[in-house]
Amino acid sequence: METKNIMIVGVGGQGSLLASKLLGHLLMEQGYDVKVSEVHGMSQRGGSVVTYVRYGDKVNSPVIDKGEADYIVSFEILEAARWLSYLKPDGQIVTSTQQIDPMPVITGAASYPEGLVEKMRAAGAKVDALDCLALAEEAGSSKAVNIVLMGRLSHYFDLPDQAWQASLEAMVPPKFLELNKKAFELGKKA
Amino acid sequence: MKQLMLGNAAVARGLYEAGCCVISSYPGTPSTEITEEAVKYPEIYCEWAPNEKVAMETAFGACLAGKRAFCAMKHVGLNVAADPLYTMSYTGVNAGMVIGVADDPGMHSSQNEQDSRHHAIAAKVPMLEPSDSAEALEFAKLAYELSEEFDTPVLLKMCTRVAHSQSVVETSPRTEPEMRPYEKNIAKYVMMPGNAIRRHPFVEERTRKLQEWAETAPVNRVEMGGAKVGIITSSTSYQYVKEVFGDSVSVLKLGMANPLPVKLIQDFACKVERLVVVEEMDPVIEKHCKALGLAVSGKDALPMEGEFSQNLIAEKLGGEVHTGRTIADPIPPRPPVMCAGCPHRGLFYVLSKNKCTVLGDIGCYTLGAVAPLAAMDMTLCMGASISAVHGFNKARGAESEGKTVAVIGDSTFMHSGMTGLANIAYNQSNSTVIILDNSITGMTGHQQNPTTGYNIKGDPAGKIDLEALCKAMGFNRVRVVDPYDLKACDTVLKEELAAAEPSVIISRRPCALLKYVKHEAPLKVDIVKCVGCRSCMKIGCPAISIREGKAHVDATLCVGCGVCQQLCGVKAFA
Numbered sequence: 001m002e003t004k005n006i007m008i009v010g011v012g013g014q015g016s017l018l019a020s021k022l023l024g025h026l027l028m029e030q031g032y033d034v035k036v037s038e039v040h041g042m043s044q045r046g047g048s049v050v051t052y053v054r055y056g057d058k059v060n061s062p063v064i065d066k067g068e069a070d071y072i073v074s075f076e077i078l079e080a081a082r083w084l085s086y087l088k089p090d091g092q093i094v095t096s097t098q099q100i101d102p103m104p105v106i107t108g109a110a111s112y113p114e115g116l117v118e119k120m121r122a123a124g125a126k127v128d129a130l131d132c133l134a135l136a137e138e139a140g141s142s143k144a145v146n147i148v149l150m151g152r153l154s155h156y157f158d159l160p161d162q163a164w165q166a167s168l169e170a171m172v173p174p175k176f177l178e179l180n181k182k183a184f185e186l187g188k189k190a
Numbered sequence: 191m192k193q194l195m196l197g198n199a200a201v202a203r204g205l206y207e208a209g210c211c212v213i214s215s216y217p218g219t220p221s222t223e224i225t226e227e228a229v230k231y232p233e234i235y236c237e238w239a240p241n242e243k244v245a246m247e248t249a250f251g252a253c254l255a256g257k258r259a260f261c262a263m264k265h266v267g268l269n270v271a272a273d274p275l276y277t278m279s280y281t282g283v284n285a286g287m288v289i290g291v292a293d294d295p296g297m298h299s300s301q302n303e304q305d306s307r308h309h310a311i312a313a314k315v316p317m318l319e320p321s322d323s324a325e326a327l328e329f330a331k332l333a334y335e336l337s338e339e340f341d342t343p344v345l346l347k348m349c350t351r352v353a354h355s356q357s358v359v360e361t362s363p364r365t366e367p368e369m370r371p372y373e374k375n376i377a378k379y380v381m382m383p384g385n386a387i388r389r390h391p392f393v394e395e396r397t398r399k400l401q402e403w404a405e406t407a408p409v410n411r412v413e414m415g416g417a418k419v420g421i422i423t424s425s426t427s428y429q430y431v432k433e434v435f436g437d438s439v440s441v442l443k444l445g446m447a448n449p450l451p452v453k454l455i456q457d458f459a460c461k462v463e464r465l466v467v468v469e470e471m472d473p474v475i476e477k478h479c480k481a482l483g484l485a486v487s488g489k490d491a492l493p494m495e496g497e498f499s500q501n502l503i504a505e506k507l508g509g510e511v512h513t514g515r516t517i518a519d520p521i522p523p524r525p526p527v528m529c530a531g532c533p534h535r536g537l538f539y540v541l542s543k544n545k546c547t548v549l550g551d552i553g554c555y556t557l558g559a560v561a562p563l564a565a566m567d568m569t570l571c572m573g574a575s576i577s578a579v580h581g582f583n584k585a586r587g588a589e590s591e592g593k594t595v596a597v598i599g600d601s602t603f604m605h606s607g608m609t610g611l612a613n614i615a616y617n618q619s620n621s622t623v624i625i626l627d628n629s630i631t632g633m634t635g636h637q638q639n640p641t642t643g644y645n646i647k648g649d650p651a652g653k654i655d656l657e658a659l660c661k662a663m664g665f666n667r668v669r670v671v672d673p674y675d676l677k678a679c680d681t682v683l684k685e686e687l688a689a690a691e692p693s694v695i696i697s698r699r700p701c702a703l704l705k706y707v708k709h710e711a712p713l714k715v716d717i718v719k720c721v722g723c724r725s726c727m728k729i730g731c732p733a734i735s736i737r738e739g740k741a742h743v744d745a746t747l748c749v750g751c752g753v754c755q756q757l758c759g760v761k762a763f764a
Contacts, residue, residue, distance in 0.1 A: 012526060013529070024194045028192075028193070033358060034194055034356070034358065035355055035356065035357045036194065038354050038355075039298050040299070040354055045526040045528070045529060045554060045557065046524075046526055046527040046732050047524055047526035047527070060430070061429045061433035061500050062357070062429060065500050065501040066501055066512055067513045078521065081517060081519070082521045084515060084517065085515065085516050086514055087514050088512075089514075100732075100744070101732075102522050102523065102525070103524070103525060103527050103730060104522045104523060106727065106734065106736075107561055107727065107730065108724075108727075109561070113517075113519035113520070113521070116519075119517045120517060124515055
């Protein structure tokens with residue numbers, strides 16, 4: 001199988017590392033060669049962060065380049081727009097509609113663009129946008145946005161539900177498992 | 191067993207399987223997780239040392255005593271530890287000694303982009319360079335074999351994309367080598383001139399033997415794919431080359447960065463029409479090839495700066511370049527910022543308000559340089575703030591003494607701030623040093639240090655008392671402030687800058703991200719009271735924004751630190 005590419009983008013501290021761990025486990029279990037590349041350190045302090053997940057028969061590069069992502073999973077709408085050029089012509093964006101102002105917007109040096117979902121669609125991108133923060137809060141914690149997004153992403157994968165559940169059980173600490181299972185379901189059904 | 195493993199975790203696994211017994215490291219992105227993963231193996235003693243030099247010397251002591259030892263650091267950390275490294279090259283080892291060093295091309299979390307292969311060449315020490323997690327594990331084990339066979343410390347070079355990428359590894363059980371006997375050997379281990387003169391020829395001979403080994407070592411392998419183009423590459427660059435060209439070009443993949451083979455490269459060059467070197471950062475392999483008289487291209491096409499990627503390789507060397515779509519709107523950048531509730535924020539606001547010249551240091555607080563605080567004038571390397579404020583004041587005298595400060599974190603102070611402080615105490619400048627004590631090593635992800643009272647496992651450990659230390663060095667004026675209290679910070683800063691003798695201000699409050707730190711309820715803005723004056727925006731808190739002309743607090747980010755409340759003239763925050 002040709003290598004498939006998933007990018008997880010967001011703001012440092014939003015929990016993208018758990019999402020990539022979950023995907024890594026899931027895809028390994030399906031028998032794929034997998035590479036997951038993340039960046040630790042300074043950008044985790046509220047900066048723009050990106051994680052690359054690649055899988056297939058044999059994966060070489062650990063990173064995804066422009067025009068290569070089959071999926072962009074985004075925790076924040078501006079971040080989806082920032083990484084739009086990485087999407088394949090027929091790629092799919094799954095994004096939370098949450099807006100977090102970056103510092104240049106907070107200081108008034110720049111403005112937060114409006115209508116980003118519509119503009120990305122007008123540029124020809126398939127965009128699945130939902131209020132993941134509200135769904136995460138409904139599940140019991142605003143921190144579960146990552147798993148709501150995973151639930152939503154599962155729509156686009158031809159994988160049995162048990163496979164996702166097994167990876168959730170393997171990657172999430174037991175005391176948060178029920179909450180995260182609920183978050184996953186809410187994302188999936190939304 | 192096959193599993194997905196972070197490159198750094200794979201190094202730790204390799205150390206475990208090789209029977210490594212002692213690890214001493216200083217955290218630094220992207221090397222930190224090697225030691226954090228290794229500590230999970232109870233068979234290995236692990237510790238955080240105050241700096242990389244101490245870590246390397248500790249590991250050397252352990253290898254001298256007869257047990258396999260390791261230390262990890264980032265590229266700039268190897269500069270700090272260069273002193274022991276260059277002479278350990280002469281002494282060689284007893285049990286195996288491996289040094290993990292992680293470069294950061296693209297500077298995701300570093301102050302420069304230096305290429306640590308130069309250290310391997312200059313110190314005349316072999317360096318292995320894995321290109322994924324499986325190699326990271328295997329090369330860690332191989333490094334011990336080389337170390338003991340050739341009587342040398344061995345550098346294991348990681349880079350961000352190998353260190354922080356997960357790929358598939360196969361694990362094996364640990365082998366427990368017997369402790370080597372310790373025998374006194376003054377000629378080998380006491381490096382005074384008479385002995386070192388006799389050791390130097392050994393080092394040269396060892397390099398010759400290692401180069402011979404490199405000619406046929408399986409870590410350097412040829413993957414033939416036609417005679418048109420031959421690419422010599424290593425590390426993560428190899429992965430990009432394979433991604434773009436697959437098996438359509440011939441590749442010489444070098445797993446050993448130093449010493450480089452000669453005959454292997456010459457033979458490979460003979461088999462191809464066009465020879466290209468693909469290496470990130472400096473042209474180390476390329477220069478080696480040119481010194482052999484080979485016609486080779488490399489940095490004429492590829493950049494010295496930043497990370498490579500498949501599109502970059504494709505664009506520069508003639509492969510398929512992928513492109514994507516964009517929207518017309520400019521996308522505002524999202525630089526890293528101090529977290530909501532960060533204890534550094536209040537202190538930097540006060541420094542900014544007092545128009546201080548701030549000589550900074552390495553840590554989360556380097557973000558004090560970012561607008562709107564913009565309260566930093568210099569950041570160079572670990573510990574430089576304190577030494578530089580002394581020099582600054584010696585140059586400008588009274589004019590600067592009253593408005594210039596050094597700021598340094600607790601961990602960085604332990605790393606290399608104490609010697610600078612000794613210089614102020616000894617050579618008497620009227621300097622003001624602010625220790626930003628957030629009770630943790632923050633930027634690298636919360637590692638303990640000698641001031642926190644806990645060790646790498648979180649167990650109680652020795653705790654250095656900063657106030658007592660500064661007083662013992664001869665500072666009469668040592669003040670402690672809470673950086674959430676802007677008024678107190680302002681008063682203390684003004685008093686210490688005005689004082690006619692050197693002083694230390696300890697700005698003390700634990701990092702807001704620490705699990706044990708209890709947060710207050712998020713603040714809310716009373717939009718009737720708020721006049722939209724933007725006073726609260728001067729602190730650059732990511733939780734505060736302006737919505738429809740009024741301040742707005744993001745309740746998911748706010749930890750209720752109350753710094754913004756102190757700036758509000760109409761008491762709109764509650």
